[in-house]
Amino acid sequence: MQVTNYDQFNETSYQTKLDNGLTVTMLPKAGYHKTYAVFTTNYGSINNTFVPAGQTEMQRFPDGIAHFLEHKMFEKADHDAFQTFGKYGASANAFTSFTRTSYLFSATRNLKENLETLLDFVQDPYFTPATVDKEKGIIGQEIEMYDDDPSWRLYFGMIGNLYPNHPLQYDIAGTTDSIAKITADDLYAAYRTFYHPENMTLFVVGKLDPDEVLSWITANQSAKNFDAFQPIETKIPATATDGHDIIPYRSIEMPVARAKSVVGVKGLMPIESGLPALKYRAGVNVLLEMLFGDTSQNYLRLYDQGIIDESFGYDFELQNGFDFLTFSGETDDPAAFDAAIIDGLEHWQTAVLGQDELLATVKKEMIGRIVFMANSLEAIANRYDQNLFGQATIFDEPAIIDGLRLEDLATIAEQLLTSQAISEYQIRPAAKN
Amino acid sequence: MQTQLAKGVQLTTVPSHQFKTNQIILNFRAPIKRADITKRALLANLLETSSADYPDQRALAHALAGMYGAAFGAGVSRKGPTHNLQLAITVPNERYLATDEPLTLQAIDFLAAIIFKPLVKDGHFDEPTFKRQVTNLKASIQSVDDDKQYYAAQKLNAALFAADEAQQIPSYGLAADLDQLTSSDLYAYYQTLLADDQINIIVMGDFDDAAVVARWQALGFKDRLAARPAAFYHHENAGQYTETSEIQALSQAKLNLGYDFPVFYRGQHYYAALVFNELFGGSPLSKLFMNVREKASLAYYASSSLDTFRGVLKVSAGIDGQNHDQVLQIIADQLTAIQQGDFTDDLVDQLKLGLINDFESSLDSQRTFAIQALIDDLTQQTVSDEDWLEQVQAVTREQIIEVSELVTLNNGFFLSGGQHASN
Numbered sequence: 001m002q003v004t005n006y007d008q009f010n011e012t013s014y015q016t017k018l019d020n021g022l023t024v025t026m027l028p029k030a031g032y033h034k035t036y037a038v039f040t041t042n043y044g045s046i047n048n049t050f051v052p053a054g055q056t057e058m059q060r061f062p063d064g065i066a067h068f069l070e071h072k073m074f075e076k077a078d079h080d081a082f083q084t085f086g087k088y089g090a091s092a093n094a095f096t097s098f099t100r101t102s103y104l105f106s107a108t109r110n111l112k113e114n115l116e117t118l119l120d121f122v123q124d125p126y127f128t129p130a131t132v133d134k135e136k137g138i139i140g141q142e143i144e145m146y147d148d149d150p151s152w153r154l155y156f157g158m159i160g161n162l163y164p165n166h167p168l169q170y171d172i173a174g175t176t177d178s179i180a181k182i183t184a185d186d187l188y189a190a191y192r193t194f195y196h197p198e199n200m201t202l203f204v205v206g207k208l209d210p211d212e213v214l215s216w217i218t219a220n221q222s223a224k225n226f227d228a229f230q231p232i233e234t235k236i237p238a239t240a241t242d243g244h245d246i247i248p249y250r251s252i253e254m255p256v257a258r259a260k261s262v263v264g265v266k267g268l269m270p271i272e273s274g275l276p277a278l279k280y281r282a283g284v285n286v287l288l289e290m291l292f293g294d295t296s297q298n299y300l301r302l303y304d305q306g307i308i309d310e311s312f313g314y315d316f317e318l319q320n321g322f323d324f325l326t327f328s329g330e331t332d333d334p335a336a337f338d339a340a341i342i343d344g345l346e347h348w349q350t351a352v353l354g355q356d357e358l359l360a361t362v363k364k365e366m367i368g369r370i371v372f373m374a375n376s377l378e379a380i381a382n383r384y385d386q387n388l389f390g391q392a393t394i395f396d397e398p399a400i401i402d403g404l405r406l407e408d409l410a411t412i413a414e415q416l417l418t419s420q421a422i423s424e425y426q427i428r429p430a431a432k433n
Numbered sequence: 434m435q436t437q438l439a440k441g442v443q444l445t446t447v448p449s450h451q452f453k454t455n456q457i458i459l460n461f462r463a464p465i466k467r468a469d470i471t472k473r474a475l476l477a478n479l480l481e482t483s484s485a486d487y488p489d490q491r492a493l494a495h496a497l498a499g500m501y502g503a504a505f506g507a508g509v510s511r512k513g514p515t516h517n518l519q520l521a522i523t524v525p526n527e528r529y530l531a532t533d534e535p536l537t538l539q540a541i542d543f544l545a546a547i548i549f550k551p552l553v554k555d556g557h558f559d560e561p562t563f564k565r566q567v568t569n570l571k572a573s574i575q576s577v578d579d580d581k582q583y584y585a586a587q588k589l590n591a592a593l594f595a596a597d598e599a600q601q602i603p604s605y606g607l608a609a610d611l612d613q614l615t616s617s618d619l620y621a622y623y624q625t626l627l628a629d630d631q632i633n634i635i636v637m638g639d640f641d642d643a644a645v646v647a648r649w650q651a652l653g654f655k656d657r658l659a660a661r662p663a664a665f666y667h668h669e670n671a672g673q674y675t676e677t678s679e680i681q682a683l684s685q686a687k688l689n690l691g692y693d694f695p696v697f698y699r700g701q702h703y704y705a706a707l708v709f710n711e712l713f714g715g716s717p718l719s720k721l722f723m724n725v726r727e728k729a730s731l732a733y734y735a736s737s738s739l740d741t742f743r744g745v746l747k748v749s750a751g752i753d754g755q756n757h758d759q760v761l762q763i764i765a766d767q768l769t770a771i772q773q774g775d776f777t778d779d780l781v782d783q784l785k786l787g788l789i790n791d792f793e794s795s796l797d798s799q800r801t802f803a804i805q806a807l808i809d810d811l812t813q814q815t816v817s818d819e820d821w822l823e824q825v826q827a828v829t830r831e832q833i834i835e836v837s838e839l840v841t842l843n844n845g846f847f848l849s850g851g852q853h854a855s856n
Contacts, residue, residue, distance in 0.1 A: 009453070009529055031451035033793040086718045089786030091794075108793035109786070134730055141733035144684040145751055150579055206797075255682045257575040294494035303490060304561075309569045311576070330576055361498045368502030371525035374453045375799065430682070 001214065006395035009374055013393055014210040018218060020226050021198030023386055026213055027205040027393065029377065035206035036106045036377040037115060039122050042320075042387045043194035044099040045172040051233040052189040053196075058235055061190065062181040063167070064139070064174015067096040069187050071135055072127055073103065081121035090114045096172055099319045100385070106377070111208065112216050119202075119220050125191045127184040140176050150256050150427055154328060157425040158264040161247040162324055165237050197221065198229035203381045236321065241268050243420035251334075251426035260427040261334035263341040267323035268421050274390045277318065282366070282400045283412045284316050284325070289362045290409070291344055291351045292327065296358075298344045298351060307331065307340050320388050325416075334426040342422055348413045352406060359406055367398045436646050438634075441657025444649050445806045447637040451797070455537045455638030456523040458803040459544060461630040462811070464662040465516040467599040471606030472614065472622050473518050474509050478566045479558060479619075480520065481507035485550040488559070496543065500536050501525045505543070511604040512811065513742030514666040518626070520544060523799070526639055537640045541648045548627075549652070557617035567611050574608045585687035585848045586749060592677060592844040593691040593745060596669060600743070629659045633810045635803040664812045665697050668744045676845035685733070686754035686849040690764065693841045694739070694746040698812060702839070704824040705832035706739060711784040712771060712833065713737045714748055718783055720767035720776075721748065731756050731763070746840060754849035761845075771837045774830065781830055788825055792818075 001016045014026045045067060049060045073094070074081040085092040090107035103122050107114045146152045160169040173179070204213055239245060246266060271277050292298050292314055302308045312329035331337040344351070351358075373379040373394050383394050436444040463469070487493035497503045503524045510517050522544055524536040552559040578584050587603060594600035632654065636645050670693035696706040714721035714737025725735035735750040752760050770776070795801040796818070809815045816824075 031449070032797050034797045082717045086716070086783045086787060089783070089790040091787065091790060092717075106790075106794060108790050137730035138726065138733065141685060141751060141753065145733055148581055148683045148685055256579050258572060294490055295498050297491070299494075300489055300491040304565070306565070306568065309572060311573065330572065361495060365498035365502035367530065368500075368525045371453050371529050372502070372504065372523070374529070377797065 001210070002391075008398070009395050011374070011395055013395075014214070015391055016214065018197065018221050020221055020224075021196065021229055022221060023201045024214065024217055025201065025203045025384065025391070025393075026208060026210045027380060028208050028210060029206050032206045032377065033108045034106050034377060035108075035111050035204060035208050036104065036381055037118055037202065037204045038102050038104040038381045039118055039200065039202050040100050040102040041194050041200045042099065043101050043190070043199070044097050045170065046098050046167040046236055047194070047234050048167050048170075049235040050193055053192040053227070053230055058233070059189075061186055062174060063170040063178040064172070065182055065186060065190055066101055067173045068135065068139060068179055068182050069190055070094045070096045070101050070103075071139060072132065072187060073122060073125065075131055076121070076124065076126045081117065084117045084121070085114060088113045088117065090117075097319070098168060098172065099321070099387070102382075108207070111213070115204070115213070115216055116220055119217070122195070123224060125188060125195075127187045129184050132182060132184045132187065136179055136182075139173055139179055143171065143173050143176055143179075146171065146173065150254055150260055153252070153254065154260050154262050154425060154427055155326065157250060157252065157427070158262045158326055158423065159324075161250060161423040161425055162264050162266040163239060163322070164245055164247055166239055167236065168322065193232060196229045197226060199232065201384075201386045203384050205381050206377045239266075239322075243268055243418070246421065246423050248422075249424045251428055253430040254427050255430050256427060257429065258330045258332065259334045259429060260328065260330050261337045262326050262328035262425050263338050263345075264423045264425070265325040265345065265417060266421045266423070267416055268418070269415055270321075271318065271323060273320065273388050275392070278389050278392055278396070279400055280412065281316070281318050282397060283404055283408050284318070284416065286359070286362050286366060286401065286404055287348075287352065287409045287412055288314055288316060288325070289365065290355060290358055291348055292341075293362065295361060295365070296351060302340050307333070307336055318388070334428065338424045338426075345417045345422065346419065348417050352409055352413060354406075356406065359404075359409075363401055363404065366401045370394055370397050370401070434642060434646075436649070438649055438652075439654040439656045441659070441661070442632040442634075442654040443810055444634045444636070444646065446642050446645055447635065447802050447806070448639065448642060449637060449802075450639050452638055452799050453529050454523050454525050454799065455540070455636070455640055456521070456799045456803065457537070457540055457544060458519060458521045458635045459548070460633040460807055461518040461626055462515050462633065462662060463626070463630045465511060465514055465599045467602070469622070470516060470599070470602060470604065471610035472619055473516060473626070474604070474606040475566060475570055475611065475614065475619060476623055476626070477507040477509050477518055478570050479562065480547055480551065481505070482566065483552040483559065483562050484547045485552055486546045488552055500539055500543070501530055501532070503536070503540060503543070509604045512808075513664060515662045515664075515811065516604065517807070518630075520547065521803075528639075537636075537638070538644065538648055541645065545652055551623065553620055557615070557620050560616055563616040563619070567614065570606070571608045571611050574605060577603075581681070581683055581685075581687055581848060582749070582751065585689045585846055586747070588677070588679070588848070589689040589691050589747065589844060589846040592675070592846055593668065600666060628655065629657060631657060631661060633807055635806045637799055637802045664742070666743045667695070668693055670695070670841055671843045672841065674842050674845065676847060678847040678849065680849055680851040683848070683850045685751050686757070686847065688750045688752055688757060688760055689846045690748040690842060691844040692746040692748075693744065693843050694839055695744045696739075696741060696836065696839065697744060698741040698808070699814065699816060702832070702836045703741065705828045705836040706741070707788060707825065708781065708784055708828045709771070709833050709836050710737055710739050710746070711788060712776060712780070713767065713837075715739075716784060716787050718780060718787065720770060721764065724767055725750060725760060725763050731760055735764075754851075757847060757849070765842070768837065768840060772834060774834050776830070778830060781828075781833065785825055785828070789822060792821060
């Protein structure tokens with residue numbers, strides 16, 4: 001077991017890889033009542049084309065299959081995993097992102113039983129044509145709910161602009177048409193390909209004793225047999241490094257009170273995983289704060305001009321294989337909003353070069369936020385991404401932020417904030433009926 | 434530790450080594466009045482974004498960033514018959530940072546500057562700032578309607594409290610009120626609030642207690658002459674079901690139901706009501722979840738919640754519009770099933786475990802302590818963690834059946850997309 005001490009935070013993490021390939025990380029939190037465990041496979045909505053385990057041909061699966069599989073994992077022949085967690089007083093959930101599917105519980109009691117329940121239900125697939133068909137109604141409702149959500153439509157509208165030839169553009173849940181095609185056999189094929197322990201991680205944080213927890217996990221895992229792990233072959237189309245495939249502008253109408261607009265920037269260069277990815281994320285976040293955060297000149301100017309208000313926000317999405325920025329807000333004048341954001345991006349030098357004092361303030365702020373996250377079991381566990389950042393935890397981040405220099409930010413900005421990587425998407429109020 | 438800073442001004446300090454941040458919350462509390470709700474919401478926005486020392490948001494943001502990313506916010510909420518304007522600031526504990534700055538004391542000074550030195554000129558709030566915040570609050574109130582789940586909940590609330598405007602309207606006010614407000618009216622109201630509102634301050638974390646108490650004492654709060662506001666509002670049972678409906682362009686319909694349920698926080702039947710709600714629709718093991726969502730595959734969400742400060746129970750469901758009648762019937766059937774005792778003792782034990790899990794988990798959030806301290810002050814009673822656990826464990830199936838008999842369906846609101854083609 002690898003033990004890492006974070007002296008500044010008075011925290012320690014414990015990591016090991018089991019014989020079957022599963023990576024386990026534990027982080028005890030003194031004084032906490034709850035334990036949070038998250039069991040993750042590197043399989044998300046973009047992995048819809050792959051060679052099924054035991055086969056040789058690349059096969060295209062219906063959009064939304066990873067999310068569908070996540071829903072169906074809970075149902076077994078004679079019970080539902082939610083009921084088992086309920087029996088032990090845990091609260092359980094799951095979520096699917098572009099690149100990962102995670103199953104989790106939190107509990108203040110019966111940790112051993114709940115951990116075993118988590119491992120067992122995720123490692124015991126049970127799909128039948130009847131149960132698969134029933135789920136289509138439930139997921140269909142979920143898709144419809146998101147269809148009515150303007151923020152969701154805005155976000156996916158922008159992704160569609162930035163990645164028109166890439167599975168990122170598809171809603172994580174798929175469409176009512178695509179999920180109608182999903183069969184029990186498809187789910188088994190996806191399961192066998194992506195749910196091997198070698199492709200998974202287990203992160204446990206909160207009230208726990210690492211030796212005891214590891215002994216429970218090891219006993220549970222060594223009692224199960226897994227086929228030898230085959231490297232996973234997936235097909236994800238490359239996107240143009242000069243950005244020529246980006247759709248520069250689209251707009252739709254929806255029944256909203258005010259227009260909403262988003263400006264997107266696509267990262268055109270591949271980001272190396274591990275420490276470089278961690279540094280890149282920290283650098284981009286500091287850069288964004290200096291450009292459009294509430295300590296920036298741009299923010300105050302645009303706020304006072306009424307171009308942005310409290311609804312303004314930005315987000316940096318970095319996952320394995322892609323990264324993009326979004327700047328969004330409600331506005332009475334989407335064209336003015338977009339123009340102001342794009343102007344700020346294209347003139348990033350003004351907000352960055354020579355701004356040592358602002359950098360120092362922003363660094364304080366970002367480091368402080370890591371201290372905030374250290375209170376949250378969920379933040380500690382969900383920020384861990386082995387595939388992208390290796391074994392790093394949030395406690396590795398303050399030193400990285402502290403080491404950032406203006407030159408690092410300028411290098412990132414030169415590469416990231418290029419005109420050909422920028423796109424706009426707007427939702428305009430539909431005429432009232 | 435409890436310290437009375439003045440009559441009606443209470444300071445609670447909660448020492449804990451569990452968290453890496455220290456949190457300070459200050460509540461201004463007053464009986465909810467129709468005429469004041471929007472003013473208080475606007476005040477929250479003004480206080481959150483400006484003060485004499487930090488005249489614009491950038492200055493304010495720099496002050497917060499300088500305190501290592503201190504999180505500061507102002508907000509409004511309703512609890513029964515009271516309206517609460519809350520200011521909250523959380524700072525990292527400096528022991529986890531490369532600094533010796535006393536961030537907690539700085540944060541108290543910051544809050545004091547926000548409260549006692551607003552951005553005011555000649556007896557009115559700074560005009561451009563005032564106008565900007567009026568515009569922004571109006572826009573954000575109007576945009577709330579875009580969240581259909583929230584919109585439907587709001588419409589149901591209005592129907593449930595049709596007889597009392599102060600209970601009907603949202604705690605963040607109405608856009609129409611803003612047109613009549615002037616910056617001098619609002620400043621005059623702020624003076625009243627500062628003088629009359631009950632003030633409740635909670636400091637939670639790892640700090641020097643004496644230094645924190647002394648810092649607050651030095652601010653010289655004055656005695657409040659107004660009486661302490663009541664803790665509960667009693668919803669009036671209509672005794673019959675009335676449904677209103679609305680059609681909008683949307684694909685998923687919302688059905689929201691409101692019930693009279695005269696059970697009050699820590700009053701008679703309270704713990705039985707907690708378990709009943711878990712059984713009815715408050716958990717993934719509930720009747721609603723199992724029968725509306727899972728068995729009949731009729732809804733994406735279907736859940737119930739309690740408001741034990743007003744004596745109501747609410748159900749909300751996201752459904753396919755054409756299934757309205759069927760869903761309404763299934764929801765009614767679940768209540769009847771509980772009233773007839775159609776549930777196992779095993780399930781009750783699991784629901785209690787779930788409640789206990791939620792309760793113990795909440796102790797891992799710093800905010801819980803501030804919320805509890807406010808409620809304790811409002812109701813003038815405290816319950817220890819051990820008592821709470823014992824009371825939940827002691828609930829019997831008979832008590833659950835008994836409390837389920839107190840539920841009366843009063844109001845419904847149905848938001849649909851009109852003619853709905855389903856696949």
